[in-house]
Amino acid sequence: MKVRKSYSEIETETIGFELGLLLKDEPRIVILLDGELGAGKTTFTKGLARGLGVTAVVNSPTFTIMKKYKTSDYFRTLYHLDLYRLEGEGTDFDLEEYIDGQGMIVIEWPYQVEDFLPTDYLLVKIKKLGDTEREFTMECHGYPCKRAVELI
Numbered sequence: 001m002k003v004r005k006s007y008s009e010i011e012t013e014t015i016g017f018e019l020g021l022l023l024k025d026e027p028r029i030v031i032l033l034d035g036e037l038g039a040g041k042t043t044f045t046k047g048l049a050r051g052l053g054v055t056a057v058v059n060s061p062t063f064t065i066m067k068k069y070k071t072s073d074y075f076r077t078l079y080h081l082d083l084y085r086l087e088g089e090g091t092d093f094d095l096e097e098y099i100d101g102q103g104m105i106v107i108e109w110p111y112q113v114e115d116f117l118p119t120d121y122l123l124v125k126i127k128k129l130g131d132t133e134r135e136f137t138m139e140c141h142g143y144p145c146k147r148a149v150e151l152i
């Protein structure tokens with residue numbers, strides 16, 4: 001487990017960027033982002049995307065559940081899911097319906113579908129401590145992400 005603190009939007013993006021760099025060569029990694037509205041999940045994802053090598057602008061998938069991005073060299077894929085709108089639907093959520101290959105799979109609001117989440121994942125808990133102060137707790141569950149969490 002690792003705890004990092006951020007005091008600005010840029011700092012949050014930078015922590016995401018560092019984690020993205022550390023994980024970019026993993027063929028498949030699921031990253032769960034847990035935190036309240038405005039905690040910084042999407043900001044963190046922007047950093048992850050840059051670390052992976054995505055140059056396109058990453059925005060919240062508001063009208064779709066999932067947005068897919070390719071790196072400019074086309075080797076890597078980012079799947080960005082926001083499950084906020086699935087609240088209370090009791091959906092039979094199937095992650096694999098959204099994922100058509102290997103890559104980094106980032107999920108905002110993962111606990112909307114708690115029963116349908118994969119067993120191996122890297123969990124990032126984001127706590128809002130103040131207007132611009134955030135605490136990030138990173139935990140590796142199952143995946144070969146232990147080293148990344150140690151190094152970040």
Ligand SMILES: Nc1ncnc2c1ncn2[C@@H]1O[C@H](COP(=O)(O)OP(=O)(O)OP(=O)(O)O)[C@@H](O)[C@H]1O
Nearest residue numbers: 006007008009012037038039040041042043132134
């Ligand atoms: N240290 C910080 N890290 C990240 N965002 C910050 C920070 N301080 C202030 N902010 C502000 O908090 C907001 C974070 O928005 P962001 O969309 O990343 O949150 P989110 O967790 O994805 O929210 P949502 O649940 O609505 O998807 C932005 O408006 C940003 O400017």
Ligand SMILES: [Mg+2]
Nearest residue numbers: 041042060108
């Ligand atoms: Mg968001």
